[in-house]
Amino acid sequence: MRTHTCGQLRAEDVDTEVVLAGWVANRRDHGVVHFVDLRDRYGMIQLVADEDAPEGGMEGLSGLHPEDVIQVKGVVRMRVEGQRNPDRDTGDVEVLVSSASKISSAARLPFEIADHIDVPEEMLMRYRYLDMRRSPMQERMKLRTIANHAFRKALIEEGFYEIETPMLTRSTPEGARDYLVPSRMRQGSWYALPQSPQLFKQLSMVGGMDKYFQIARCMRDEDLRADRQPEFTQLDMEMSFVDEEDVYSLVESVMAAVYREIKGVELQLPLERMPYAESVRRFASDKPDLRNPIEVVDLASEGAVLDFVVFNNVLKDGGWVRGIRVPAGSSLSRKQVDSIEAAAKDAGAGGAAWCKVTADGPTGPLSRFLKAKEDEHPVVCPVGIAGLSEAGAAFLKALNASPGDLVVTIADAPRRAMTALDAIRNKAGALMDLIQGPDCLLWITEFPLFEETDDGGYHPAHHPFTCPVMDDVEALKSGEKESIRSRAYDLVLNGVELGSGSVRIHDRDLQKSIFKAIGLSEEVANERFAFLLEAFRYGVPPHAGFAIGLDRLYALLFGADTIRDVIAFPKTATASCPLTGAPSVVDETQMGELGISQLVPENLNEA
RNA sequence: GGGGAUGUGGCGCAAUUGGUUAGCGUACCAGACUGUCGAUCUGGUGGUUGCGAGUUCGAGUCUCGUCAUCCUCGCCA
Structure with missing residues (x-):
């Protein structure tokens, strides 16, 4: 149908x-x-069709409309x-053009x-096939192909x-x-559609496949x-007879292959590592963006809590009082500081208390708790801030604040405080333009094995097949679940959780005791995971693995705003497909064949 | 499940803060034009303001509800 593509012709093709x-x-x-x-x-x-063109040319190029599909002959x-x-x-x-014919006309x-x-x-999503004709989607689908291929190639070579x-x-x-x-x-x-190929890849290890991957x-x-x-x-991987070091170096090498292919840069290896506990302490996050230099200070453990009723009440209830120093942040406008507070509220916190630090003393909502009262002598402050009370000086010292800085504090229940601190750290970093430099890839290690649930129980922080740190296994026996570390690790890119993995349990008894610890009775565990526990009877290699969220990775790598931009046919926030209209109501007979009936009236679904 | 933002010709925006026939750009259609490439010029089609109710002499504008989209908290082993 064609001798050349539309991007192919050059000066050397003249007269062809x-x-x-x-x-x-x-x-x-x-x-x-x-x-x-x-x-x-x-x-x-x-x-082009002009006076030099054969008769059919001018005629063929007349009456065309945008996006008509045509075939042309010419020189x-x-x-x-x-x-x-x-x-x-x-x-x-x-x-x-000597002749042109319309193959398909466009409305x-x-x-x-x-x-x-x-x-x-x-x-764009409703008419994705039209969006795809535009260069952003063309480019992203091309890059996705190149990146997928780079991963495949690197892993197959391994x-x-x-x-x-x-x-x-x-x-x-x-x-x-x-x-x-x-x-x-x-x-x-x-049936269920897979949340991940987790158990099958572990069974493949039992099956002696040794090294498995899948773009799943x-x-x-x-x-x-x-x-x-x-x-x-996900790029899903699993290996036998390995420990976490082998996984780190493998993932690092395939990531390096993709960076080379897509960005033309060499990753600096090995990547930085940070234990989960340190990450939470310093950045109030298990996925910190280390390009942002702002760190979180625990004011309570520094003995630097102000006598402020909000702080006192939060501490009494076991909450966090922590803050950040924004270097040179007093240059921010009131509106910008308000946007930091709004980020905290958006993250679920009650608010954020802040003050600007100047040589003449602090200003802003928190400042009255920092200043010496009228009957007090102000403290002589080593960094030259006037009018501080002793508590105020200790507060600013704990935050390492000096004139020109902005200080923002969060006081809330731990989980909410963490989300809010992460949010204000990111917001302040963005406002001050602190987030710069090359991509920051980092391992977060030693995640806790369990997380406390709202009803006081425990569930796995990663998944129930994750191996605990051997030193902490004793604690499992004595029931101290919250302190147990796991051999699970995350890969973080610029503050985005790219993927996670772990060394798995390959011991049947240990696996059973984990099921027990998360409140799965032996009967239920046997029923649901009989196939795994049975497989574990027949010789299991120690194994470990990882999975990289490719949509997230590609969104970052290709400079897209959301993962929808790197997915050919994505869904909306309510999990519907604007193109096909899925999910949709199905026929009664279809349901009848499956032995199901509809409880919700159809018109509720269609509204 | 909760919070927030948005909704006006196909698309992007406006409408003097409750007041005439809802305006502009672009796209589209038609015509013109010797070289354009986001062509140009002239003319034209196209909307009752997401949907429903209410307040009012009068609603794009105010109130309530609802739907959709986006962001977000919870959730995502």
């Missing part, structure tokens, strides 16, 4: 007879000269000096196919097998909410975010 096909990107009709820009995935070429010719287009690879030449478009347009994202695991599998309700699929053959029973789709029926989709893609 060509057949081209593509979409009409633009027309410029000058009466006796017609131009058409013909576009395909490979580029854009200018077609490549050099453009006259001064009429070349240096912005286009094909800009030195054009095709003098009026919902939006222009151009790079400069500003269209609601919902519109001796990994690519193993496809089932999409119809068993429900594991202790994790995220499952997407369920009814079984027709065995009515009343259900995972489904989780939970609420969405800018960086969360109901189905997403």
Whole structure:
């Protein structure tokens, strides 16, 4: 159908007879000269019909509409000096058209196919096939292919097998909410779509596959975010006879391969590592962006809590009183400081108390707790801040604040305080333009094995197949769950959790005791994980693995704002697909075959 | 499940803060035009303001509800 693509022709092709096909990107009709820009995935070429063109040319290029699909025959010719287009690879030449035929005509478009347009994202998703014709999506799909290939190549060269695991599998309700699929053959029973190939990759290790990887789709029926989709893609890996060091170096080498391929940079290896406890203490986060130099100070443990009723009450209830120093932050406007407080509130905290530090003394809402009272002598402050009380001086000393800085504090229950501190740290870092420099990849290690649930129970922080740190196993026996560290690790890129993994349990008894610790009775554990526990009877290699969230990685690597931008056909925040209209109501007969009936009236769903 | 933002021709925005026939840009359509490349010029089609109710002489504008999209807390082993 074509001899060349639209991005292919150059000066050396002059006088070649060509057949081209593509979409009409633009027309410029000058009466006796017609131009058409013909576009395909490979580029854009200018077609022309003028007085030199055979008769069919002018006729063929008339009456075309944007995005019509056409096929043209013609001859490549050099453009006259001064009429070349240096912005286009094909800009030195054009095709003098001898005939053109319309293969498929396009209706009026919902939006222009151009790079400069500003269209609601919902519109782009509803007409994704049109959005895909534009260069941002073209570029991202290309980069995604290159990056996927780089990962595959690196892993296969390391001796990994690519193993496809089932999409119809068993429900594991202790994790995220499952997407369920009814079984027709065995009515009343259900498959679940995989939240991850976790158990199958472990079974592959029992099966002696030694090194497994898969670019795997995972489904989780939970609420969405800018960086969360109901189905997403992971680079999933597992290795036998290894420990965490082997996993770190493998993941580092495949990440380096992708950075080389996509960004043309060499990653500095090995990557920095930080234990979870240190990360939480210094950055109030298990995924800190270390490009941001701001650190969190625990004012209570520094003995620097002000006599402020809000702080006192929070501490009494076991909460956190912690703060950050924003270097040179007193240059921020009131509006900008308010936006930091708004970030704290948005993260669920009651608010954020702040003051600006000047040589004449602190200013702002918190300042009255820092200043010496009228009957007190102000403290002589070593960094030269006037009018401070002793408590005020200690407070600023703990934060290492000096004139010109801004200090922001959060007082709240630990979990909320952590979210809020992370939010204000990020916000302040962004406002002060502190977040600079090359991409920051970092390992967070020694995650806690368990997390306390709202009802006072415990559930696995990672998943129940994670091996505890051996030194902490004694604590497991004595029931001190919260202090047990795990051999789980996360990879963090610029403050985004890119992936996680762990050394797995390969001992049947240890696995059983973990099930017990998370409140799974032996019967339930046996019922749900019988296949795993049984497999563990037949010789299990020690194994460990990792999974990288590719959508998140690619969003960062390709400079996209959300993971939707790097997914060909993404879903909305309510997990619906604007293109196909999924999820949709199904026929009664379809449900009948599956032995299910609808409880919710249909009109509720359709409203 | 909670909080917040947004919703006006296909798209981007405006409408003197409750007052005539909802305006502009762009796209689209038609015509003109010897070289354009986000062409240009002229003309034209197209909306009752997401949906529903209410207040009012009068609602794009105020109130309540609802829906959709986005952000976010919870949630995401």
